[in-house]
Structure formats: C-alpha cells, structure tokens
Amino acid sequence: MGRPRKALLDRARIGATALQLVDEKGDFTVPEVARRLGVQTASVYHHVDGRAGVVELVRERVVESLDPATLDLHPWDAALEAWARSYRAAFAAHPRAISLLMTSPVRVPRVIAQYERVAGLLTDAGFARDEVMPVITGLDNLVLGSALDMSAPEVMWVVEDESAAPRLAAAQKVTGPARADRAFDLTLAGFLAHCRGLAGSDPGPENP
Structure with a gap:
C-alpha cells in the first residue's frame, strides 16, 4: 500500500482536538487527545513538547480570529x-x-x-x-x-423575594441580556x- 496522501497526525489536528476537549470539559490530557485522534500518546509527543506544547497549540487556535x-x-x-x-x-x-x-x-x-x-x-x-x-x-x-x-x-442574581432586594431586581429587569455588553x-x-x-x-x- 502507498503512503496516505494526508498525514494522520499534525500540530493543527492536535490543537483542534485539544481545544474541542477544553470546550467540552474545561481541560484535556494528552492521552485523551491521542485517543480522540486514534493514535498512541507517544505519537502526539513526536509533534509537541509535552502538555505545555499542546496548551500553546490551543492558544493558537483560540487567537486565530x-x-x-x-x-x-x-x-x-x-x-x-x-x-x-x-x-x-x-x-x-x-x-x-x-x-x-x-x-x-x-x-x-x-x-x-x-x-x-x-x-x-x-x-x-x-x-x-x-x-x-x-x-x-x-x-x-x-x-x-x-x-x-x-x-x-x-440572570446572575436570583432574587426570589423581590421585596428583599427591590432595587437590584428592578435594575436587572431593565438591563436584561445586554448586561455583559454594557458592562464591558x-x-x-x-x-x-x-x-x-x-x-x-x-x-x-x-x-x-
């Protein structure tokens, strides 16, 4: 059989897979990245310098935009x-x-x-x-x-009894979903x- 036209593993795929795991779980391990890519953990280490190297690949993916x-x-x-x-x-x-x-x-x-x-x-x-x-x-x-x-x-402040925090409840209702953008x-x-x-x-x- 001839060599595959596309490499099974490269830095871009490692970074994308690690970011996918972070988006799903908040973190990743190198063995998890390897399993999801269908390769051995050692194969990932051929392309990156340990976990820190994968973190930097994640950073590259995040800042692309x-x-x-x-x-x-x-x-x-x-x-x-x-x-x-x-x-x-x-x-x-x-x-x-x-x-x-x-x-x-x-x-x-x-x-x-x-x-x-x-x-x-x-x-x-x-x-x-x-x-x-x-x-x-x-x-x-x-x-x-x-x-x-x-x-x-x-809704970040759950005011179950508005009489206990009437001004906070009123302010939250007026601002609505624009709170984060307006605060920024x-x-x-x-x-x-x-x-x-x-x-x-x-x-x-x-x-x-």
Missing part, C-alpha cells in the same frame, strides 16, 4: 479599543479555555508579535516604560473577565479614559 489589523488604526486609543473588542470576541467563543491559557506563559510567536505591537503603540503614545505592562495586564484582565462573563447565565463598554471606556491621562506624562528620571 483575533484581528491584528485593528492595531493599525489611529489614534492609539482607537487601535487599543478595537483590538480589545476583537480579543474579547476570540476568547468569548471558547470561555473554558480562559483559565487554562491565562495560567500558562505565552510562547506563541504570533501572539507575542501582537503584544509587541501593543507595547510599541503605548510607548509611541508617550506612556512611561513602567506603565506599559500594567496597562497591558489591566487590559487582559478586563477583556478576559468580560469574555468569561459572556458565558454566564442571563462601561469598563473599557473608563479604562481608556484613565490610560489617556497616563499617555504623554513625564516619564521622570527613572524612565528615560
């Missing part, structure tokens, strides 16, 4: 806002992957490249060097928290407003 072109927008705050919205949409599609990916160091070159562009965007806008990582980390926290919130139940808009606007105050500030002698 993250649009780096948003970082070409001007001014810097418009670019940052558009990138944040694209970032949120990418992770909202796979909320169970958030805890897995956010507790593992980022090594994917294409993701590193986007964060390098964000760091450059902030630096060019006049942010002090010691403010760049807090801004990036704060944006990560905001976006990923909101992406996780999008998978939460529509509000928080992102406040975050960007604060960042505008940091941009262009005097870096001081410690941050030339």
